[in-house]
Amino acid sequence: MKLARRILVYADTVDDNPDCLGVAMELTRQNQPIVFLLSVLPCFDELFSFFDNQTLRSSLQSDVEKQTLSGLQTIGELISESGVSPEVSIDSGSKVKKIVSYITDNNCDLLIKDVSGEIVHSRKILDSVDRKLIRHCPCPIWLVRDSSVTKSETKSEKITAVAINAAAETPIERQLNSSLIRHGELVASVLGGPLVFLHVCDFDSAGILKSSFDHDSYLKYYKDVNLAAREALVNLLENEGIEKPNDKVAVLSGLPSPSIAEYCNNKSVDTLVMGTVGRSGLSGIVVGNTAERVVDRVDCSLLIVSPKEVRSKVEVNVEETVSAGAACMA
Template identity: 25%
Template sequence: MIKYERILAVIEADRETQPALSRAYELAKKTGASVTAMLVVYDLSYDMTTMLSPDDREAMRDAVTKEHAGWLKKTLDDLGFSKTDIVVEWNNRAFEAVVHYVIDNSIDLVVKATKRHDDLASVIFTPTDWHLLRKCPSPVLLVKDHEWPENGEIIAAVNVGSEDDEHALLNDKITVIANDYAALLSGNVNLVNSYPATPLNIAIEVPEFDPDTYNNAVKHHHELEMNTHSEKYAIDSKRCYVKEGLPEKVIPKIAQDIDAELVIIGTVGRIGISAALIGNTAEHVIDELVCDVLAIKPDGFISPLSR
């Protein structure tokens, strides 16, 4: 069962509603965790005050921080969350402040709202979202402004076809957490796994290559591995999906088809040049989803922002 002791809700001053706070309290009520509301502030005019004395600059920063702390307290009072702990930090890189607070205070879960673009029926992820997905050691829950109904559908995005030990351990971790959330929310767990299509270059360059035989063998391998994995965690085979295609297409399509409330996915947190050149499969998947997303790191992950 999920054991959250400390949940951090990331507050955004430019939002009329605070779905991250609502979702954090929903989970806190079910787990007994405490909730901290964190607001990261920065005034760009501060960069133009280099002519002022250090004391004057500090006074300006303190005044802005105090003003936002007052706003946050009033907002929490108005929403009925008056007993929430408040943290207001000054930083022009919000994700750094959040990750450092997570590390320094042993936060079990970070909850942050995403921005919905109604015209496109999609979710827009901010740079802060992406940095948290890559660098935050704790699970990150990105939420929309909606309820989690009972008997809702939860997807555990797994990669059962891989022989890599790290992937196998992450599959287990994701599935355990999915089952825990299903128990917590009276929901249903669905396992989703994609497998690659036949490489066209092989089919063209090797005349004796039979793409149908190859494709059937790959599909059969993934189906067998999915059966083994689903039986291990007592998940009904009717809720197991093994589909050909890229994960960033297969997972969002199934999430849409079954009207999933939450997708749980693993992310290795690739950063730097490798992220730019190779990309991160989890991020491509997340970018296509319009439901809530819980991003999980492998055990032993160390944030590049660790001090």
């Protein structure tokens, strides 16, 4: 199945040249998908509640909408250079709810947007909007970080890393692996760089086995476990039609979250493709622990994929927390 046939590009109103624009343009050039371009404005009634004059409030609202539309049209014209004219839309209210509703209503299969958090220690940290979208978005989401912030100017290769579970046992896990591999290929095609598949071998992270074996036996067991994991990863990729998989794999040792983050940061990975582990609860679908812990440890962009069975359970009525000074803008 062809990916990214109906993509939604989300652009904040303050920027008519978002970091994700280059990704959207190249993906559009390659795939010629249907493209939707969306911006969500705050709730005007709350934003301008301190104005008693209704005429003035209406005038301010009209000005904001015109400026936003102008910025979106500029972005749309740039995307049109790739061969597809996007459908431009403006909405107002809760960003998360409106984006999720738009994706559902238009059957989008990929959301592309900037990471919208603050820069902390030279790394752009995901804000509450991005975190909630990761948990509730009904399609894969490509979060693009500013390359001028996160990448060295001397970097010549844009590496795509895909974190998969070579020991997957359940149908949902195997389906997710397949989807991650396909999305990894998509990202690598857009970026034009190498593709590497990661598997983390959580070998004796608690140090229990090390205290039970002599050094040589422990080292042999460690090597055997890692070799078996590598063979399983290579076999998985061969079955998925990946050419020369031996040249595209890396087996990491340790706890999943820090191991994946350390690899991506040390190798200057451009985009990490990874999955979420969904579970039902009062809060709906929540992102798995590994993905939750990785997102703030890496400097790279992220493409997050959830199992189809999990995405099908996502509902639009996402509970959001908003501050008094930014009502409806969570």
